[in-house]
Amino acid sequence: MGYNCVVCVKQVPDTKRITGQAMKEDGTVNRAALPAIFNPEDLNALEEALRVRDQHGGTVTVIAMGLPAACDVLRDSLFRGADRAILITDRRAAASDTLATSYILSCAVRKLKPDLVFCGRQAIDGDTAQVGPQLAEKLGYTLVTYLEELELDGPMARVKRNIGNGYERVRSRLPALFTVMETANHPRPPALLKALKCKKARAPVEIAKAVDGTLGASATPEAKSAETARRCSDMQTQNLLITQWNLDDIEADLGWCGGAGSPTKVNRIQSIVLAGGDYKEFPPTDSGVASLLGELIQDHTIG
Amino acid sequence: MIEVNRKGEVWVFAEQEAGHLSDVPLELLSKGRELADQLGVPLAAVLVGNKVRPLCATLAQHGADLVYLAEDGVLSHYQTASYTRVVCDLITAYKPQICLFGATAIGRDLAPTVASAMKCGLTADCTDLQIGDHTDAQTKEHISKLLLQIRPAFGGNIIATIVNPHRWPQMATVREGVMRMTVAEAGRTGKTIKFPVNLAGVDLPTEVLESQRRAKKVNLKGARIIVAGGAGVGSRDQFRLIWDLANILGGAVGGSRAAVDLGYVDHDHQVGQTGTTVRPALYICCGVSGAVQHRAGMQESAKILAINIDKDAPIFGVAHYGIVGDLNEVIPRMIKTIRSGASLSDAVTGASKA
Numbered sequence: 001m002g003y004n005c006v007v008c009v010k011q012v013p014d015t016k017r018i019t020g021q022a023m024k025e026d027g028t029v030n031r032a033a034l035p036a037i038f039n040p041e042d043l044n045a046l047e048e049a050l051r052v053r054d055q056h057g058g059t060v061t062v063i064a065m066g067l068p069a070a071c072d073v074l075r076d077s078l079f080r081g082a083d084r085a086i087l088i089t090d091r092r093a094a095a096s097d098t099l100a101t102s103y104i105l106s107c108a109v110r111k112l113k114p115d116l117v118f119c120g121r122q123a124i125d126g127d128t129a130q131v132g133p134q135l136a137e138k139l140g141y142t143l144v145t146y147l148e149e150l151e152l153d154g155p156m157a158r159v160k161r162n163i164g165n166g167y168e169r170v171r172s173r174l175p176a177l178f179t180v181m182e183t184a185n186h187p188r189p190p191a192l193l194k195a196l197k198c199k200k201a202r203a204p205v206e207i208a209k210a211v212d213g214t215l216g217a218s219a220t221p222e223a224k225s226a227e228t229a230r231r232c233s234d235m236q237t238q239n240l241l242i243t244q245w246n247l248d249d250i251e252a253d254l255g256w257c258g259g260a261g262s263p264t265k266v267n268r269i270q271s272i273v274l275a276g277g278d279y280k281e282f283p284p285t286d287s288g289v290a291s292l293l294g295e296l297i298q299d300h301t302i303g
Numbered sequence: 304m305i306e307v308n309r310k311g312e313v314w315v316f317a318e319q320e321a322g323h324l325s326d327v328p329l330e331l332l333s334k335g336r337e338l339a340d341q342l343g344v345p346l347a348a349v350l351v352g353n354k355v356r357p358l359c360a361t362l363a364q365h366g367a368d369l370v371y372l373a374e375d376g377v378l379s380h381y382q383t384a385s386y387t388r389v390v391c392d393l394i395t396a397y398k399p400q401i402c403l404f405g406a407t408a409i410g411r412d413l414a415p416t417v418a419s420a421m422k423c424g425l426t427a428d429c430t431d432l433q434i435g436d437h438t439d440a441q442t443k444e445h446i447s448k449l450l451l452q453i454r455p456a457f458g459g460n461i462i463a464t465i466v467n468p469h470r471w472p473q474m475a476t477v478r479e480g481v482m483r484m485t486v487a488e489a490g491r492t493g494k495t496i497k498f499p500v501n502l503a504g505v506d507l508p509t510e511v512l513e514s515q516r517r518a519k520k521v522n523l524k525g526a527r528i529i530v531a532g533g534a535g536v537g538s539r540d541q542f543r544l545i546w547d548l549a550n551i552l553g554g555a556v557g558g559s560r561a562a563v564d565l566g567y568v569d570h571d572h573q574v575g576q577t578g579t580t581v582r583p584a585l586y587i588c589c590g591v592s593g594a595v596q597h598r599a600g601m602q603e604s605a606k607i608l609a610i611n612i613d614k615d616a617p618i619f620g621v622a623h624y625g626i627v628g629d630l631n632e633v634i635p636r637m638i639k640t641i642r643s644g645a646s647l648s649d650a651v652t653g654a655s656k657a
Contacts, residue, residue, distance in 0.1 A: 102419060126456065127577060128427035129411050133383075134419035142508035143383045145412045158512070163408040166516035173508040263424030263470035267437045267451060270462045279609070279619055284628025289636040292608070292624060301585045301606050302528065302552055 002058030041120030363493030528554030535590020593618025
């Protein structure tokens with residue numbers, strides 16, 4: 001029978017490499033100034049879905065919401081074996097918090113009516129772990145968080161959940177949404193043949209940009225859009241077109257999207273300024289270490 | 304979503320498992336008490352489970368004026384669907400202004416689901432909560448006495464203060480250990496309000512087959528001395544130095560998130576915003592650069608000693624003592640000095656003369 005799976009993935013700034021220069025004045029992150037990577041636990045979510053397809057058949061569709069640059073993680077997903085990639089991109093989705101994001105994703109997932117949805121447990125840029133549970137709530141799917149092992153049997157899933165101080169085995173009814181831990185599996189690497197084939201996969205927004213480049217400023221908008229349509233249809237025949245949806249395509253209510261749909265607002269952003277030099281320094285020598293330890297013993301901190 | 308209710312109470316979700324409260328709801332009650340007093344509203348605990356009534360007294364002693372008690376056999380084990388239904392019904396009935404949850408495995412499952420169902424905002428892993436004012440950047444609308452939800456973000460280069468001005472309740476999760484628990488007041492009592500559980504139409508999609516819990520191997524919260532290592536330690540093998548120093552001092556071993564991510568030390572040892580928050584008498588951090596998430600978890604330690612090769616490392620900004628040097632040389636020197644009583648007693652004498 002097989003299971004139709006949707007995997008929600010996110011392109012994230014590599015937070016280990018953030019610098020102050022990557023911040024905009026309003027306190028939001030200038031993502032363009034940062035290296036962008038596949039959110040690590042979303043790779044585990046993708047792997048889990050691919051395993052389901054390997055074992056039971058079905059399909060794996062990957063969805064990313066974000067700027068056109070998020071096509072990079074969609075292509076990476078295709079290299080690793082996903083069947084289809086969908087980009088949700090729309091300026092009106094900017095400034096969405098987790099509630100608005102989960103609403104937008106729910107509109108897209110609902111169009112696909114999958115049996116299973118996989119999300120990484122959390123993304124490294126916000127660490128909130130909120131979008132998975134909120135998406136399940138909006139879809140009315142069974143939520144199973146912190147997945148480490150999955151077995152499917154008809155309309156039921158048996159899952160081992162990592163609950164921090166131990167584990168839990170549960171039996172859950174499908175359709176279900178799973179948030180996947182990094183400990184669940186080792187994501188397979190991109191496959192060479194798939195990479196060779198799918199490296200040319202493009203979303204319409206990327207094709208339009210390429211057309212702009214080749215036709216130049218002198219070309220009329222009509223000529224440009226005709227050329228874009230021609231190239232898109234060409235890609236479609238080669239099965240290399242990344243599906244692109246905006247908020248209208250997924251019939252999202254704009255009141256629940258972007259800033260308007262986000263109940264949380266930024267009140268204040270403070271850059272971290274540390275008052276340095278306000279500590280007692282000891283040299284890294286035998287006598288330095290001895291006098292430091294002596295001081296700590298003297299005041300009964302140690303000993 | 305409920306309308307803005309200025310008379311609304313401050314709520315704390317009283318997470319319990321098998322009739323035992325963890326520390327985090329009691330810590331949240333301490334913070335909730337401050338917030339409720341500033342707002343001039345009652346503080347309530349929300350207690351959901353089966354046969355959990357005896358916990359009401361503990362919650363009152365830790366500051367709750369009221370306990371909303373929802374008991375049912377079906378609620379004996381935490382399940383997303385049933386607990387979400389009960390908490391949402393309670394919120395709809397009583398319209399609290401603030402709801403706080405522990406950022407535990409359960410809290411991080413329940414709180415976002417409740418927020419989604421109530422269509423309100425939620426801020427994860429707050430390191431501080433305050434009452435304050437907010438002016439909207441675009442509309443210039445000024446709103447007073449909102450919950451300021453404070454958390455580090457984006458790799459720790461910024462501290463963000465988040466508010467939830469219009470769509471209430473204002474919800475936040477807080478990690479265990481972040482808020483300081485006040486001592487229980489033995490004579491303090493509160494009112495218990497029994498809330499009728501109505502799970503009609505909720506057929507539970509999940510069945511718990513097996514549950515295994517282990518006591519945390521590491522007791523960081525209870526340790527007087529913690530020796531922590533960061534990415535600068537270099538490898539899991541070299542982390543042995545951290546263990547050796549902790550052992551000789553009778554302390555516990557901690558690690559920064561970077562050290563845990565690199566596999567130098569297990570997650571149970573992680574100190575910081577997404578790990579454990581600690582306040583030992585002495586915190587020795589070795590090769591820890593001092594990202595704000597780490598500092599959020601240790602900066603209230605009584606004494607902080609930073610050992611780092613980089614004199615500009617942010618960790619020195621919160622340190623009381625510092626050694627700028629290679630931890631591979633400094634730590635063995637410390638161990639040697641502690642082992643050799645003689646030179647240490649000289650040092651003590653030296654220090655007392657100074």
